[in-house]
Amino acid sequence: MIKVSLPLFACLAGGCASPVVARPLPPGATKSERPSAFSDYRTQAPGQRHLIRPGDLPPPQLETSTDNGPRLVARPRDARPQAPPGFEVGLYADGLLNPRLIRTAPNGDLFLAESRDGSLKVLRGRGADGRAAIVRTFARGLRKPFGIAFYPPTGEPRWLYVGNTDAVVRFAYTSGDLQAKGKPEPVVELPGGGLLRGGGHWTRDVAFSRDGKKMFVSVGSHSNVDDPDETPAENHRACVLEFTPDGKNLRVYASGIRNAVGIAVHPRTGALWVSVNERDRLGDNLVPEYITSVREGGFYGWPWYYIGGNQDPHHAGKHPELRDQTIVPDVLVQPHNASLQMVFYEAAAFPPGYRGDIFAAQHGSWNRTVRTGYEVIRVPMHGQDRATGEYEDFLTGFVTASGDVWGRPVGVAVAGDGALLVSDDGSNSIWRVSAIAR
Secondary structure: OEEOOOOHHHHHOOOOOOOOOOOOOOOOOOHHHOOOOOOOHHHOOOOOEEEOOHHHOOOOOOOEOOOOOOOEOOOOOOOOOEOOOOEEEEEEEOOOOOEEEEEEOOOOOEEEEEOOOOEEEEEEOOOOOOOOOEEEEEEOOOOOOOEEEEEOOOOOOOEEEEEOOOEEEEEEOOOOOOOOOOOOEEEEEOOOOOOOOOOOOOOOOEEEOOOOOOEEEEEOOOOOOOOOOOOHHHOOOOEEEEEOOOOOOOEEEEEOOOOEEEEEEOOOOOOEEEEEOOOOOEOOOOOOEEEEEOOOOOEOOOOOEEOOOEEOHHHOOOOHHHHHHEOOOOEEEOOOOOEEEEEEOOOOOOOHHHOOOEEEEEOOOOOOOOOOOOEEEEEOOOOOOOOOOEEEEEEEOOEOOOOOEOOOEEEEEEOOOOOEEEEEOOOOEEEEEEEOOO
16 A cells, blocks of 8 residues: 655646636626626526636635525425426435535446445436335445446456545455445555544545556645645645556646645546635635646645636735746636536437536535525536636525525436436436436
């Protein structure tokens, strides 16, 4: 087993990418003439589009933060998540235990991490009622499991990798297995732990490069904005780490990424993408979450800067040499949305315009005056391999008119039949979104 123990500033080894230029306002427009780029649950609706530009960001309000965690209620009778016209939503599974990340196996089985319970489940097929026909426990006794990946990434898998909070482990696996053949094999230890609001990020996602030579592992920060120069607990955190599949040859793939909860490799280009939770305590509308392709060796700002060269006031005057090296992400998402798992839609069941788009679960705010998030968003790629910066509400309705919350999306996966599956740890369910046959 390889244990991560190198200094944090290895995160910056190999240099950082050049800055991304912020998108300008339309000709003749001023910031004050544009409707607010920021929103909340009251304006969410399937198909509603959003665009947050770097120039829309307000000044930071140092130490301003609202503790407004969701009041979870039972799902109201007949309540269902709302999808755009042309789609229908059904209940695929319920009665689960803290369902978190979900991934589709090559044979179409759905693997689910029940993180709090320390277990993995497998769900297979659909019965006459539309729900999973088979639900089995694949493994127990894991330590806050989250990330799930199959290896090799193409062809018949031989291993199932799991991101525990403090290690990556793997199970011998053959397509169709409903139960682990034995105990997990340790692969690599990771900086672990934390369940604190504003930090202590515990989720670890795992993905492989298309050629199977690289294993990417996301590790979130241990704090909100503690200075890594002064905080040993931040060593090798707020990074995406890279290993070989045996857990060796550690290097930092990209740094300054506060908490890349979800990671995914673009199925055509092979680029790594991340879905990121940014920092808190700078106001309701700072700092935007983001979804972005990741530059190898790139630096994304945490904790000293955010969204390009905006310096965090907690660290005024520190590391001026990094200002012009901080990369602006591709898609800025409403601050405090808590953007979690993401997936590329490559199936043919949805209308053609959805092919190649990103879906990402938004777990919802706990620290904003008016709630935001609690939805699944779509990032249109318009048939290209890069995003334009906009995103849209796709699956909404998890918040009642009075502001109570009954559902919190966590995971997204594409089923073998092309439906979109969404795990929800508010109602302990998995929802199935399908296109209505024409």
